[in-house]
Amino acid sequence: MPQSATANILTILETSFSGIVEEWLGTQVKEGVKRSDLFSDAESRAQNQELLKAFAKGVRTGVVGEEFNLDDDAWEDLRAVLSEVSKERVSRGVTPTEMATFVLALKTPLFNRLEAMLDVEQSVLIRDVLLVTRLVDAFAIYTNEIFIGERDQIIERQRQEMLELSTPVVELWDRVLTLPLIGTLDSARAQEVMENLLQTILERQAEVVIMDITGVGTVDTQVAQHLLRAAAAVRLMGAECIISGISPMIAQTMVQLGIDVGTVSTRSSIRTALSDALQRVGYVIQKTEAS
Amino acid sequence: MSGVTSINLVESALLVSIQDDVTDTEIVELQDMLSHRIAKENVKGVILDISSLEIVDTFVGRVIAQLAGISRLLAAETFVVGMRPAVAVTLVELGMYLTETRTALSLTHALAQLRRD
Numbered sequence: 001m002p003q004s005a006t007a008n009i010l011t012i013l014e015t016s017f018s019g020i021v022e023e024w025l026g027t028q029v030k031e032g033v034k035r036s037d038l039f040s041d042a043e044s045r046a047q048n049q050e051l052l053k054a055f056a057k058g059v060r061t062g063v064v065g066e067e068f069n070l071d072d073d074a075w076e077d078l079r080a081v082l083s084e085v086s087k088e089r090v091s092r093g094v095t096p097t098e099m100a101t102f103v104l105a106l107k108t109p110l111f112n113r114l115e116a117m118l119d120v121e122q123s124v125l126i127r128d129v130l131l132v133t134r135l136v137d138a139f140a141i142y143t144n145e146i147f148i149g150e151r152d153q154i155i156e157r158q159r160q161e162m163l164e165l166s167t168p169v170v171e172l173w174d175r176v177l178t179l180p181l182i183g184t185l186d187s188a189r190a191q192e193v194m195e196n197l198l199q200t201i202l203e204r205q206a207e208v209v210i211m212d213i214t215g216v217g218t219v220d221t222q223v224a225q226h227l228l229r230a231a232a233a234v235r236l237m238g239a240e241c242i243i244s245g246i247s248p249m250i251a252q253t254m255v256q257l258g259i260d261v262g263t264v265s266t267r268s269s270i271r272t273a274l275s276d277a278l279q280r281v282g283y284v285i286q287k288t289e290a291s
Numbered sequence: 292m293s294g295v296t297s298i299n300l301v302e303s304a305l306l307v308s309i310q311d312d313v314t315d316t317e318i319v320e321l322q323d324m325l326s327h328r329i330a331k332e333n334v335k336g337v338i339l340d341i342s343s344l345e346i347v348d349t350f351v352g353r354v355i356a357q358l359a360g361i362s363r364l365l366a367a368e369t370f371v372v373g374m375r376p377a378v379a380v381t382l383v384e385l386g387m388y389l390t391e392t393r394t395a396l397s398l399t400h401a402l403a404q405l406r407r408d
Contacts, residue, residue, distance in 0.1 A: 233383045237379050238401075239396060
């Protein structure tokens with residue numbers, strides 16, 4: 001009797017659906033990847049049922065001959081359930097190994113049941129096992145991809161947040177701004193810093209900007225380039241730029257590298273920069289007589 | 292000269308507002324007209340208000356630099372005022388730092404600097 005490659009698999013999926021779910025859960029426990037600390041039994045069971053249901057649907061319509069492609073429409077349900085489950089698991093702190101083992105644990109119950117089918121010839125059994133293996137493997141790889149994608153999104157979001165957090169423009173006084181730079185200054189950050197700074201100059205009508213690099217670890221030609229470009233843009237906007245926090249070490253490095261700051265004012269500390277800046281906008285810091 | 296760009300005498304400076312839709316021909320005409328006015332009215336400064344310019348290319352950048360050069364020869368300081376952040380970033384990226392010109396945040400700021408000189 002000519003039989004489609006998925007017939008046996010479908011039969012076992014239909015006849016012993018809940019049995020497979022239970023055994024799948026059991027294998028997860030055995031493999032030590034069932035995180036009872038993160039998911040309740042009912043939750044795990046519901047997730048597994050949904051996944052298996054979507055998997056069965058995919059097998060029913062998505063396998064042509066012995067070929068299948070998880071990107072096809074037939075597998076849409078599985079993909080949707082899977083991405084939901086993966087997201088849930090990522091947010092609760094499940095590791096990638098646990099996630100992959102969780103999916104791969106589905107093989108054992110399926111194999112056991114295929115084996116238990118009495119009237120199956122050996123060659124057919126091998127073919128079925130191979131197909132199940134490929135299906136479940138593809139399933140696991142897809143899970144891993146979603147998992148990594150989720151992680152990447154978290155990393156990207158945090159990177160964005162860090163960028164925003166690390167470039168505060170502070171109004172020190174009327175028409176005087178300061179930009180305390182901390183950490184490394186790469187191209188992306190320099191761009192972000194510059195745009196943020198120029199926008200603030202426009203909003204506050206600032207006349208003097210102090211860029212403080214006390215917190216910048218090293219100044220190489222690249223960093224210096226970024227600083228000087230920012231200073232040039234500040235000047236074009238009509239404000240003046242003072243670079244402060246140039247330590248003796250940095251001054252030496254800059255000269256050795258042959259960096260020419262041109263007409264940009266530089267100061268060793270933010271303290272002197274501040275008093276200069278105030279003077280430029282018409283204020284002086286004065287000691288009160290009593291003290 | 293069309294009406295898009297106007298030249299007005301404010302205190303001892305010529306205020307030039309460059310409009311966003313200024314064409315290349317108009318800006319070259321402006322250069323010519325402005326040099327005559329500077330010489331004739333004996334002004335101390337030229338204030339280029341570019342706050343309505345949203346896009347500046349190398350051509351406009353170069354004309355501004357040339358205007359500054361011309362004014363300097365005729366003994367007037369050139370101020371570029373009201374440059375937008377995006378324009379400033381673009382000019383720096385194009386490597387046009389406009390070192391020949393002075394800059395100010397606004398017309399008032401420019402006039403205050405001129406008075407101080």
